[in-house]
Amino acid sequence: MKKQWIISCITTIMIFGVGFYSFTLIKESVASQLNTAAIAASESTEDTKEKAPAESKEIKDIIHETQKLVVQIEIGDYGIGSGFLYNDQGDIVTNAHVVAGVTNVTVKTADNREFPGKVIGISENTDVAVVRVDGLKGTEPLQISKEKNAEIGDEVLALGSPLGFQNTVTTGIISGVDRDFELPPYQFENVYQISAPIAPGNSGGPLINRKTGEVVGINSASAEQGSIGFSIPLPNVLALIEGWSNSPMTSLPNNVEQNDYFYEEDSFTDEQLARYLVMYFYESLNVKDYVTAYSLLGSSWQRDTTYESFRNGYTNTEAVYIDELSVTTNGDITVTAIISAEEWRNGSYSYQQYKTTYTVGYENDQMKIISGGMQAVN
Known part of the structure; x- marks a missing residue:
């Protein structure tokens, strides 16, 4: 009986030892895998940081x-x-x-x-x-x-x-x-x-x-x-x-x-300046820089049109494309442009072509758009 008890104790100890060893082995293996995964994730993150676009x-x-x-x-x-x-x-x-x-x-x-x-x-x-x-x-x-x-x-x-x-x-x-x-x-x-x-x-x-x-x-x-x-x-x-x-x-x-x-x-000729002034005006509208666009208008135009009113007139305009542009100088400097405007109407964008005519002149040695108007082109 005593011998059986000793054998039982030895067997229990061996089982416990094997179990403990296995547990330790598994723990180390899992830890190693987790560590490897963490390193891989870290390297992947670093690679992502290096490769990520600005x-x-x-x-x-x-x-x-x-x-x-x-x-x-x-x-x-x-x-x-x-x-x-x-x-x-x-x-x-x-x-x-x-x-x-x-x-x-x-x-x-x-x-x-x-x-x-x-x-x-x-x-x-x-x-x-x-x-x-x-x-x-x-x-x-x-x-x-x-x-x-x-x-x-x-x-x-x-x-x-x-x-x-x-x-x-x-x-x-x-x-x-x-x-x-x-x-x-x-x-x-x-x-x-x-x-x-x-x-x-x-x-x-x-x-x-x-x-x-x-x-x-x-x-x-x-x-x-x-x-x-x-x-x-x-x-x-x-x-x-x-x-x-x-x-x-x-x-x-x-x-x-x-x-x-x-x-x-x-x-710089007046024709060059007038041409670029109008192009600059439309480029400013395209990047939503209404302050600059408004500053290119002459004093009489600004006096008759507030900035808020000017800006509100373009809030539904997504982009403006210049199709044709010409300058004439018969006493006054006149810039005529055919433009295509992408506009928000009735819940969707649509294109409308306009003919615009601007009178350009100098105010305090600075060329300005003195007056202008547009009409839709069918």
Whole structure:
């Protein structure tokens, strides 16, 4: 009996030991699997963070954030161009043809502050330059797209001071890539073709991704006919820009001269200004910037139409497309445009074509839309 009791105890202990060992083994195995799963999940999360696209932003927010860091570059009595803040050292990226032949420039910010700037880098064959503005040192710069190139169909914003209209924003898409051409002394290789309207004075301004707010290019040239512009992809010239920022030129090349497409402010004709003024008006409406659109109206028009009334007149208009635009100067400057408006009517969007006629003139040396009217085109 005693022997059986001893055998029973030994058996119980063995069973308990095996059970305990098994429990420990299973616990360690499960813990190991959980740990492995946690590591995999962590790595997956890190991969997701690295691969996740930049967060999409509202277009109004992008414009508001970007305009503060886009500047107008003034070169004495010669002319104007544009640029944007590239880093926190106060370095402004622009086109070489904007600052060609000069060392010192004046930089004007969106809030009308003025700073002296010095050219610290300029290329003899690529249309890129860098201006250092000590007064902007420490300012947080624009977000830069350093690696990924834009693709055909990407929506973009072009910012700058076309024809002297500071803080102008136009919209469009990347309509072509890998365009090559020459505008002596500069070679343009693998540049973007864009549909966003640009004009003299836009040169050097940023091309912005409409969804992320990142700078993807430098607006550099436009075709004489149509609304075709060209922008240098920023990743293609980033090494050049960073080289000048880290090691500024001690002397600038003296064979870089102002060229045929360095536009002088005095060379802007009334026809050019009137055409762009009306285009700018419609672009402002398209991005829902009613304040800017209203500011382009003459004093008599504003006196007869309050801002609230003006804005309410466009709240049901989703977009405006210019089909035709012409300018005549018979004493008065008249701009005639055929436009297509996408409007909200009876619970759905529909298109209506209009013929608009504007009289344009100067008030206090600024061109304004003095009067105008429209009629539906059947």
